[in-house]
Amino acid sequence: MSAEATNPGNPEAADRWRGRPRPALRGLRRIGRAALLGPAPRDGLPDALEHVAKVHRHHHPDADLDTLSRAYQLAESSHRGQMRKSGEPYITHPLAVTLILAELGAETTTLTASLLHDTVEDTEVTLDQVRAEFGTEVCYLVDGVTKLEKVDYGTAAEPETFRKMLVATGNDVRVMSIKLADRLHNMRTLGVMRPEKQARIAGVTLDVLIPLAERLGVQALKTELEDLVFAILHPEEYAETRRLVEKYGGHPDPLAAIAARARTILVDAGIDAQVLVRPRHFVSVHRVLLARGRITGADLGRLLVLVAEDADCYAVLGELHTCFTPVVSEFKDFIAAPKFNLYQSLHTAVGGETGEIAETLIRTHRMHRVAEAGVIALGNPYAPTDGADAPEGERADPTRPGWLDRLLEWQRTTPDPDTFWTSLRDDLAQDREITVFCTDAAADGPAGTIGLPAGASCVDAAYAKHGEAAHGCIGARVNGRLATLGTVLHDGDNLHLLMAQDSAGPSPEWLDHTRTPAARLAISRWLARSQGTGEPPAAPAGRHGERRRAPAHRPAGPDRAGAASGLVLADLPGATVRLAGCCTPVPPDTVTGFAVRGGTVTVHRALCPAVARMAAMGRQPVGVRWRGAAKGGHGCRVTLLAEAFSRPHLLPDLTEAIAAQGAAVVSAAVEPPHEQLVRHTYTLHLPNASGLPSLMRAMRQVPGVFDVVRAATAVRTGNC
Incomplete structure (x- = not known):
């Protein structure tokens, strides 16, 4: 692994040839010179470790340096005699990796494992020896990194390689932290590799390691890896971007003037804040160029405002929006709703006096550490409270991101490496994640929220929240409105998933709406199982232990006009009274009548749209009223619309509920389903009008039914 990643003999000349940005190398050169002199201790600390120890003490003043020493x-003596292709002692590599992690604030256990991360693979040191000398926790990390490096990074081996990588990451995110730092140092020293090998390593880094760095929140590693990969895979675009940056580097920085004015404003407001100009890395500049077609000096960086407390962030925001012209569309609050990778900040943009737009990040110092170092800044998530070593095996990690739990779950249920690899790459390719708020119960992450990739649908949300139980999802409400499962969700949406225990399961069309591997794989497995038996699994039994079925017959009701004559009196002597079919009034509805041809009076509910239309046409109403006995117990006819999610056995279940209420089905019509929504229209005869409310309640309780309304007031929901 690392033995192949070598330093060029003349790194500065190589970088000039490649046009690649060089990180600060002073500490690494000092390490290299000290390593050449051997481990000679000074004041108990080897010279080569002095710079690492100084950086580590900056973040952890009480750190025990004896363990690092x-x-x-052990690492130096084990690697002694091993050289990198650049001619440097091999020990310079683990030292450089350890320095990278120390600069990010990693705790002592991680740094100890980092120093030893190649010993078990490349020397005679054993895991038992590491465990005996440094404890179970260090041994666990060294073993995790070693397992990742035992698999070749060739194309054929990639699926299984990264499956193991994911498992190792899931058991302890510090394993991946060491791996990312290891890859960064190797990418920095890739100059003497053959071009085709550089491209292969850069491609794997781009496809998997950079997205994992993003998801672990380690932005400092991610951004440098992006620039190094950019220089290798797209040298022409990289050179053009670098030329633009150097062109503007010779001009006054417009962001500096805005930053100076912001400092004055915040001082006058009594807010203690640091205002910095934070340069964009080359890939970020290139993205701006692609998005806007051109760049200005203000596009080469962003303002970064650091404060002490969360409340100060909002105070800064208020002052900047008051004293500058804000670009409202650019405002995002990642403090109230942190991103999936622990990131928190307020994002905004303000206009300067000469028209430049300054993108601005506002965060606390603690948020800044987490934004730069992600999970590395959180320390040891498994630190025991009683001084004992943490147990081996699968461990509960309070810092493990929810997305990682989801990946671990679906990789366990996806035995085929190629399917897993394709799904992993698809998931890691998602460059933005949204947060959806759940009103029914808590999910991954903060209570009541689900993290999803941008473009995810209600189907994705269901599987992210419920796993395999999402097979029973029959619909959703988004921001209070009924929505199909294919509805695309947006950041901040309020979601309520509708679940049914007797659902027929997912349909193949669900796959058209998935964006996440978890949903796609779960649906595919269910469909494969159902196709294996020739038909989907049978629907569960009904409430009484046997399958629900429709009534054997649908009795016809009495003649509508004959029924009306016994129920309604009209103020038109000798007129025949008929109940309108459009709204099917029943006692005690408020009613009105209109005379039609043949001396007939048609009775409508007062709220029927037909009443308004006839009044607008100048038609005069006829007074009508229910007979006194009608309110007490005469039969009536009514038309009800049931709106539901399409599923097997819905029609018999509804007719069973209707029959249980003593109503007779005069006629029924079912519209073809559209996007899983279906509408049933029933004309029913009730023995007693007072039973209508309980009938409608019983119909609404049928699984899959979301509303039952009288015909005249029915409103189409969704696209049905």
């Missing part, structure tokens, strides 16, 4: 001495 012993780890370095």
